[in-house]
Every structure is written in structure tokens, then in C-alpha cells.
Amino acid sequence: MSHQRILADLEARTLLPPAQAQAIAGFEQNRPFSIHYELRALLYLGITLLAGGLGVLVYQNIDHIGHGVVVGFIALVVAACFWYAARHRQPFTWGEAPKASLLPDYALLLGCLTFLVLEGYLQYQYNIFGDRYGLVTMLPAALFLWLAYLFDHRGVLSMGLTALGTWVGVNVAPLSAFGDESFLRYGLGEAALGLGVVLMAAGLLSEYLNLKRHFAFTYLSLGSNVALLAATAILFGDNAAHLPSGLMVPLIFILSGFLFWYARRTQSYLFLLLGVIYSYIVLTYLLIQLVADNSGAWEFLIMFYFPLSAIGAVLLFVNIRKILRIHAD
Amino acid sequence: MPIKAYPTAWARHDAVRAAAARWLKQELITPAQRTTIDAAHPVDYYRPNIFLRIGLFIFTCIGAMAVSGTVAMITDFDSPAAVAVVYAIGALVVLELAIKNSRHYHSGLDNAALYTALLAVIGLILYLYFESDYRRQPEDLFFGQTFGGTLLLLVILVVLAAATLRYADRLVAACAYFAYLALAVNLLLYLPPGRLLLPFGVMLASGAAYILQDKARLRDDFFYYERVLNVIKLLALLTFYLGGNYLIVREGNAALLNLPVSTQIPFAPVFYLFTVAVPLAYIYFGLRQANRMMLLVGLAVVCFSIYTYRFYRSLLPPEIAAVIAGVFLIGLAAWALHHLRTPRHGLTAVAEDDEPHFNLESLIVAQTAHAPEHQAPGFEFGGGSSGGGGANGQF
Numbered sequence: 100m101s102h103q104r105i106l107a108d109l110e111a112r113t114l115l116p117p118a119q120a121q122a123i124a125g126f127e128q129n130r131p132f133s134i135h136y137e138l139r140a141l142l143y144l145g146i147t148l149l150a151g152g153l154g155v156l157v158y159q160n161i162d163h164i165g166h167g168v169v170v171g172f173i174a175l176v177v178a179a180c181f182w183y184a185a186r187h188r189q190p191f192t193w194g195e196a197p198k199a200s201l202l203p204d205y206a207l208l209l210g211c212l213t214f215l216v217l218e219g220y221l222q223y224q225y226n227i228f229g230d231r232y233g234l235v236t237m238l239p240a241a242l243f244l245w246l247a248y249l250f251d252h253r254g255v256l257s258m259g260l261t262a263l264g265t266w267v268g269v270n271v272a273p274l275s276a277f278g279d280e281s282f283l284r285y286g287l288g289e290a291a292l293g294l295g296v297v298l299m300a301a302g303l304l305s306e307y308l309n310l311k312r313h314f315a316f317t318y319l320s321l322g323s324n325v326a327l328l329a330a331t332a333i334l335f336g337d338n339a340a341h342l343p344s345g346l347m348v349p350l351i352f353i354l355s356g357f358l359f360w361y362a363r364r365t366q367s368y369l370f371l372l373l374g375v376i377y378s379y380i381v382l383t384y385l386l387i388q389l390v391a392d393n394s395g396a397w398e399f400l401i402m403f404y405f406p407l408s409a410i411g412a413v414l415l416f417v418n419i420r421k422i423l424r425i426h427a428d
Numbered sequence: 429m430p431i432k433a434y435p436t437a438w439a440r441h442d443a444v445r446a447a448a449a450r451w452l453k454q455e456l457i458t459p460a461q462r463t464t465i466d467a468a469h470p471v472d473y474y475r476p477n478i479f480l481r482i483g484l485f486i487f488t489c490i491g492a493m494a495v496s497g498t499v500a501m502i503t504d505f506d507s508p509a510a511v512a513v514v515y516a517i518g519a520l521v522v523l524e525l526a527i528k529n530s531r532h533y534h535s536g537l538d539n540a541a542l543y544t545a546l547l548a549v550i551g552l553i554l555y556l557y558f559e560s561d562y563r564r565q566p567e568d569l570f571f572g573q574t575f576g577g578t579l580l581l582l583v584i585l586v587v588l589a590a591a592t593l594r595y596a597d598r599l600v601a602a603c604a605y606f607a608y609l610a611l612a613v614n615l616l617l618y619l620p621p622g623r624l625l626l627p628f629g630v631m632l633a634s635g636a637a638y639i640l641q642d643k644a645r646l647r648d649d650f651f652y653y654e655r656v657l658n659v660i661k662l663l664a665l666l667t668f669y670l671g672g673n674y675l676i677v678r679e680g681n682a683a684l685l686n687l688p689v690s691t692q693i694p695f696a697p698v699f700y701l702f703t704v705a706v707p708l709a710y711i712y713f714g715l716r717q718a719n720r721m722m723l724l725v726g727l728a729v730v731c732f733s734i735y736t737y738r739f740y741r742s743l744l745p746p747e748i749a750a751v752i753a754g755v756f757l758i759g760l761a762a763w764a765l766h767h768l769r770t771p772r773h774g775l776t777a778v779a780e781d782d783e784p785h786f787n788l789e790s791l792i793v794a795q796t797a798h799a800p801e802h803q804a805p806g807f808e809f810g811g812g813s814s815g816g817g818g819a820n821g822q823f
Contacts, residue, residue: 141727
């Protein structure tokens with residue numbers, strides 16, 4: 100329908116010869132309707148339903164089947180996934196490995212996810228790790244990070260880094276700390292801040308040393324988010340953290356400045372947006388702290404600071420190409 | 429003043445460039461032809477990368493709140509209506525200037541300005557409506573059947589429809605569609621048997637909207653409204669089904685009558701039929717007419733029909749039903765993927781990108797010898813503040 104209009108227009112402006120326009124129209128007319136993705140979605144839905152139904156059935160009949168069989172089956176799935184992924188593995192390189200096909204990638208991801216299920220099942224049913232929660236979280240972190248580099252898989256890298264974050268959290272604060280809301284008191288905020296900075300450094304290093312430089316984005320986006328969130332939480336927190344919250348203000352500005360610099364270097368708008376939003380939050384927080392008890396100053400804030408700063412941010416975004424000297428595509 | 433706020437060429441150029449990109453992929457045109465077509469249909473509006481759009485939207489909203497706060501402070505907070513009027517006028521002026529001078533086109537900034545201006549206008553209308561008579565209650569809007577309530581819905585619909593016609597924004601279009609349905613429900617309830625006719629009224633209104641959007645696709649300004657028409661189409665398909673769905677009708681009826689537990693409804697067999705037949709019809713006609721949206725909505729509402737059935741009757745324990753359904757779906761999908769490897773009945777299981785390419789090579793070779801070079805006089809290629817449409821995969 101719309102292609103006829105486009106073809107007629109192109110033909111009228113002599114951008115396409117009439118015979119070709121007619122041939123394209125004929126092609127569009129007779130093109131079969133592709134239901135490839137719909138069928139794939141049905142297939143996945145079917146697999147999910149079947150797996151879910153079977154899972155519930157197994158759970159209901161666990162007395163007849165026994166845990167050993169279930170553990171064995173899950174372990175078999177993990178092994179099969181890893182085996183399939185390993186069979187199709189590209190040779191290791193510190194650069195970006197060429198992708199042969201999608202299926203081994205998905206097999207690796209599925210293997211990692213079922214590995215977590217297996218570990219959780221073993222811990223829940225047999226308590227094999229006892230109270231060594233550090234070990235429980237260390238194991239997948241180490242395994243996933245190793246696999247991520249071995250198979251050149253950014254999804255597994257994110258999972259590994261998340262597991263690493265859990266490991267840091269579990270080591271810093273006893274699990275009971277998660278029950279009440281004053282988790283900042285246990286130094287979780289500082290731990291997260293440290294982890295974020297370390298991840299950012301790892302991202303920068305991987306870029307400078309040219310070791311899997313395409314992993315830098317994952318490291319930096321995860322790291323900067325964790326670090327900035329943690330610093331903001333400490334800043335807004337009830338001063339129970341070990342670090343003085345005043346220190347967080349320059350820290351957030353430094354981190355945001357780093358993100359500006361990095362955004363300009365890599366022409367990445369995501370890091371730019373993160374930097375702008377976090378520094379805006381801190382700047383606004385500082386101003387509000389300054390004028391907290393002064394109603395006249397409040398009027399100044401509302402009448403001048405917010406409109407002008409919003410206009411400034413909008414102008415920054417609109418002229419970002421000139422400011423960051425980002426080239427046209 | 430023309431009805432459309434943005435130049436229609438922007439949307440048309442986008443559509444032509446998208447078609448050219450697809451045809452190049454399918455080897456229907458040569459790379460040289462694509463370059464000429466792209467040069468003749470440049471991106472000369474401003475729409476940056478998605479992250480910059482988010483930033484523009486957030487900071488425009490902050491600015492909007494600050495401006496309305498300032499106006500409220502100047503008027504000592506005693507005239508909300510004045511704040512709304514001043515703000516709406518200011519936002520609309522900013523919006524028009526941003527389009528005219530800076531060529532913003534759904535860039536985040538114009539979206540935020542439009543939404544906040546409409547919020548101010550509709551807030552003002554609601555404020556005036558409820559303020560003018562203390563007996564008016566929000567719940568009377570739909571079910572009260574007072575002249576004032578109906579007029580209010582009509583005014584809101586006119587505001588939203590006018591904004592949709594001018595700015596072709598999808599969110600505003602969706603709101604306008606719901607205002608239209610609300611007005612239809614309100615009008616129908618004036619009739620004594622209105623409650624009984626309500627489901628049919630909703631279906632009728634949805635069907636009318638579907639036919640209207642289908643007709644609008646034939647108009648010359650189709651490209652300008654394409655995204656809006658897609659939203660209306662989706663919502664019309666959904667509300668047509670939900671209007672006839674047994675669960676919705678039965679529970680809605682109970683809610684209207686304030687019953688604690690829903691009871692059997694009049695014309696129940698008719699609604700059984702709708703619940704079963706509408707999804708199947710969507711899927712059938714979606715496949716027959718290559719109407720992907722209808723097909724997808726059909727697949728989605730089949731699930732809701734099954735949920736409707738299981739809500740009142742349980743045929744099998746859920747886990748058994750899941751296993752059977754899973755086996756059936758896997759079998760069906762595997763069979764169709766195999767059976768449709770070669771196209772049959774106008775359907776194919778091959779992904780659009782992997783389709784065998786139509787070989788136009790001989791034709792193109794014959795024609796490119798005198799394929800005309802396009803030269804627009806005084807046209808600056810790559811000029812303006814184009815943001816590149818965010819298609820560069822950078823983020």
C-alpha cells in the first residue's frame with residue numbers, strides 16, 4: 100500500500116526507471132508473508148510451558164523420584180549446554196572473536212543460568228556449602244568471568260560481574276543486615292562504591308591494554324552506575340556510613356567529569372546522560388542544603404535556578420555535537 | 429495556519445529512506461540508486477540519539493515544572509486556572525518555535541512541551557468543571573449521564589483529537605482514543621437498556637475506529653500519521669475483543685450493579701461465541717491479509733480467552749494443561765516451520781531478511797547506464813542540525 104506510493108513518487112522524480120519500479124511493485128505484491136518470528140515465539144512459549152509443567156509435576160512427585168535424579172538431570176543439562184558451546188567455540192583471542200552462529204551463544208547463556216539453578220538446588224537441599232556464603236557467590240562469579248573471556252560473551256560477563264557484586268556484598272555485610280533498612284551502616288555503600296570504581300578502572304584498562312576492548316562498555320556502564328548510585332546513596336544517607344558524606348560531592352563530580360571525558364572520546368551518549376543527571380542531582384542537592392532554612396532563597400531557587408538550569412541542560416543536549424566535537428555520522 | 433505542525437516531507441522522507449534501505453538489502457536497487465534516493469530524501473529535522481531524547485524530555489519537564497511553579501508563586505497560589513492558562517500558552521509557543529526554528533521532530537523536547545501543555549489544558553477544563561458545582565463527583569463522569577459530564581468528555585476528546593491531528597503524537601492519539609470510547613459509553617448509558625447494550629456499543633465504536641483508520645491510510649498524508657494510525661489500529665483491535673470478552677462483560681456488569689459476586693449475564697452464549705471467535709478471526713484474517721498487527725493481537729488474545737475459560741471452569745490441573753499445551757505448541761510450531769520452508773498459501777517460515785532475493789540484476793544493468801543523477805538546486809547535503817536519527821548504533 101505505502102510502497103506503491105513511494106514507487107510512484109520515485110518514478111515521477113526519475114529516481115527509478117519505470118521498468119524497475121514495476122518489477123519492485125510486482126515483488127512486493129507477490130512477496131509471501133513471513134511468520135518466522137511468530138512461529139519462533141510459539142516454539143519458545145511451548146518450551147516454557149512444557150518445562151514449567153514438567154517442573155511442577157516433578158516437584159509434586161519428588162518423593163517417588165528422589166532428589167538425586169533431579170540433580171542429575173539438571174547437571175546433565177548444564178553439561179550438555181557447555182559441551183555444545185565448547186564444540187562451537189572460536190579460538191581464543193584478546194580481540195573480538197568472530198561470531199559463527201547464535202545457537203552456541205544461547206547454549207552458553209542457558210548453561211550459566213542452569214548452573215545457578217543447580218548450585219541453588221544443592222545448597223537448599225543438601226546444604227553442601229554450609230554457611231560459607233562467600234564461596235556460594237564466589238563460585239559463579241569466577242566461573243562466569245572465566246567463561247566470558249574464554250567464549251567472548253558479553254552477556255555472561257554481565258552475569259559474572261553481577262555475581263561478583265553479590266560476593267562483595269555478602270563479604271561486607273552479614274546476611275542479617277539485609278533485613279533492616281540501615282544497610283548503609285554495614286559499609287555496603289562504600290563496598291559498592293569501591294566495586295564500581297574498580298570495574299570502571301578494569302574497563303579503562305581493557306581498552307588501553309587492548310585486552311578484549313569491546314568488554315569496556317560493559318565494565319564501564321555497570322561500574323559507573325554502581326559507583327554513582329552508591330555515592331548518591333551515601334550522600335543522601337543518614338551519615339552512618341564510614342566515609343563522610345561531604346566527600347561524596349567532589350567524588351560524584353569527578354566521576355561525572357570522567358564520564359563526560361569518556362563520552363567525548365567514544366562518542367557515547369549513554370555516559371553523557373549519566374554524567375549530566377548525576378551531577379545535576381548533586382548540584383541541586385547542594386543548593387537545597389544551602390538554602391534549607393531561608394524561604395527567600397527558596398523563591399530564588401524556584402524562579403531562577405530550576406528554569407535556568409533546565410534550559411542550560413536542554414541547550415547542552417541540543418548543541419552536544421559542537422560541545423563534545425562529535426563528528427557527524 | 430496549516431493543520432500539521434511538522435513539515436510532511438519529514439515523515440515522507442523517512443518512509444522513502446526506510447523502503448530504499450530494505451530494497452537494497454533485497455537487491456532490488458543498486459547501492460548507487462540508494463545513495464541518489466537518500467540524497468533526494470535527506471534527514472533535515474532534529475531527532476537525536478535515544479539517550480539524548482530521554483535527557484531532553486527529563487530536563488524539559490523540570491523546566492516546565494519550574495516555570496509553572498514560578499507563575500504560581502507570582503500569583504500567590506490563589507489562581508490555579510491562571511497558572512494553567514499562562515503555562516499552556518507558554519508551552520505551546522515554545523513547542524511551535526522549537527519546531528519552526530530548531531526543526532525538532534519528536535526529539536523529547538517537543539514531546540515534553542506538548543504533553544505538559546495538554547496536561548495544563550485538560551487540568552484547567554477539569555478544574556473549571558468540578559469547581560463550578562460542588563455536587564459533581566469524578567465517578568459521575570461516565571455513569572452519571574448529566575449534560576455537563578457528557579459535554580466535558582466531548583471537550584476533552586476535541587482537545588486531544590485536535591492535538592493529534594496537528595502533532596501526530598502516539599501517546600496523545602492513544603489518550604484521544606480512550607476519550608472517544610469513554611464518550612461512546614457515556615452516550616449509550618443514556619438509553620434505558622444501555623447497560624445491556626454496552627458491550628455491543630464498545631465493539632461497534634471499536635469497529636468504526638478500525639474502519640476509519642483503515643480508510644485514513646489511503647489519504648495523501650498517510651506518512652505523517654502512520655505511527656498514530658498504527659496506535660489506533662492496535663487499540664481498536666484490543667477494545668473490540670475486550671468489549672465482547674465474556675470475563676470482561678460479566679465482571680464489568682457485576683461492577684456496574686455493585687454485586688459482590690458476579691452472576692450469569694444476559695445473552696451469555698453470544699459472549700461465549702465472541703470470546704472464541706474473535707481471536708480465531710484475528711489470526712485467520714491476519715494470516716490471509718498479511719496483517720501482522722492483527723495476527724499478533726489475535727495470538728495475544730487467544731491467551732486471554734483461555735484465561736477467561738479457566739477463570740470459571742477448570743478442565744485440567746494447571747500443570748497437566750501446561751504440559752499438553754506445551755507439547756501441542758512445540759508440535760505446531762515445528763510442523764509449520766518445516767512445512768512453510770517453501771512459501772505456501774502466501775505464507776513463509778523464512779525470516780524476512782533471509783528471503784531469497786528477487787534477481788533484478790539483469791534489469792538494473794540494462795537501466796543503470798542512463799539512471800538519472802538527482803541534483804536539487806541549492807540543496808545543502810548534510811546541512812542543518814540533523815541528529816542522524818539515532819540510527820548509528822552508538823550508545
